[in-house]
Structures are given as structure tokens and as C-alpha cells.
Amino acid sequence: MTLSAAIYIDSLQRLLDRIATEQIGPIAGAADIFAETIAAGGVLQIFGSGHSHMIAEEGFYRAGGLVPVNPILDERLIFLEGALESTEAERRSGYADNLLKREHIGSNDAALIISNSGRNAVAIEVALQMQKRKLKVIAITNLQQSRESISRHVSGLRLFEIADLVIDNCTPTGDALLEIPGSPHKLGPSSSVAGIAIVNCIVVETAIRLQKRGLSVPVLLSSNVEGNSDQTLAAAICPWAPQIRLFNAGGKFPQ
DSSP, X not given: OOOOHHHHHHHHHHHXXXXXXXXXXXXXXXHHHHHHHHHTTOOEEXXXXXXXXXXXXXXXXXXXXXXXXXXXXXXXXXXXXXXXXXXXXXXXXXXXXXXXXXXXXXXXXXEEEEESSOOSHHXXXXXXXXXXXXXXXXXXXXHHHHHTSOOOSTXXXXXXXXXXXXXXXXXXXXXXXXXXXXXXXXXXXXXXXXXXXXXXXXHHXXXXXXXXXXXXXXXXXXXXXXXXXXXXXHHHHGGGGGGOHHHHTTSOSOO
């Protein structure tokens, strides 16, 4: 395989086709859990560290997405205090405890944990803490790479061995898709594209299930489209604001 933008896009398309063929069952199972969560008044607690935090953010405050999603974000884990600090923090035992103390985690919630490697302590600890709270845990992970890896958590477990439901992002070990002539290293990462697509597949499948129950679908509208106002946005957010920390971080919406 040689380098080109067209080949990279084609490789991504084949990756997405594989997800559509192999992972629709687990995606549907995740949507069942999410729909049940919303119907019960809960929210989806979503977490990812490193580049997986972008996948967690995709589920939150997203035009065309669902409102009741709480992202568990931390400055150390999303590169704001340095890339190497992020790598160290996600491997640090006990770090998840402080993360979860800040969040409003209810008994009707569910959790979605994203970790490509599935081996680092923080993702594993978040999953274990969610299960301790009796929440269903969904994982998006790279099963091929994770099975080849040794856990960095004291339990010896990897994320796919903990989660109630596992969605394989179908990416290769090392994430990259394209070979570089004369180099042993590949180029062209894929797990972010795969993870974001999977999250949005869960969202649309969840909406279908809510409709079938006769429930309203809490969709977030873009505030940058003519005709949608800040008041419309606030009205969509306010019912869920007490459960979602970052809706309230700036003191904009009522508790």
C-alpha cells in the first residue's frame, strides 16, 4: 500500500464497512441500554482519555446529537497540561476516584468508556467504579490490540474483560492504516474516526427506540442555524442540566 489521501479515505471506508457488518449487533445493544437510560430519566456517562476524549466530546453538546450525555473530562487527560502528563495520568492508579467525585452519577445512568488500547488504569478504574454503582458499562475498544496487550491496572484486567457490552472499533494494532515505503511505521490513524462513527450510530439507534416507546427524542439543535435561538438551546438543555456538570460550569443554566 502506498501513501495518498484517496487511499487513506478508501481504507477508512473499508474500516467503516467492517463496523457496519460486524458491530451492528453490539451497537444495537448499546442503543437498547441508552434508550432504557433516557426513559428512566438517566444520562449516559461517557469517558475517554488521550485522543479518545474527542470521541467522548462528540457525544456531548452536539448539534444533531442527544442531550442527556455527560462527558467526564479532565485537563490532565486531554493534553491541556502537556501530552506526556496525559500519558502518565491515564496510567496512574487511583486517578479515576477524583474524576468521578465531581460528577453527578445517578442510579438510572449508563456508562460508555472509550479506550483504544483498553489497558490503561484510568479507563479500567472508571469502568469498575461505574459497575460498583450498578451502572451498565459499554466499551468501545480495539479488541485486536487489547488482546495483545498486558493490562496496566493492578487487577490485570483489560477494558473488554470488564464491560457488560463491548464494541470493537475494528482498527489495526497501532491504529495507523497506511504503509510508508522504506519505513517500518504506518501512517494514518483510524480509531478516532471509527469511535466517532460508532457513538453517532448509537445515538441514531437510540432515537429510533425512544420513538418506538412513544417518547420524545431530546435532540440538541445547532444554535448557529437561522431560526434556532439561544432560548431554544436553553430549553433543550435545562431539563438535564442538574445531571450534567458541564452544562452548569459557567453558571448559565439553572440547577
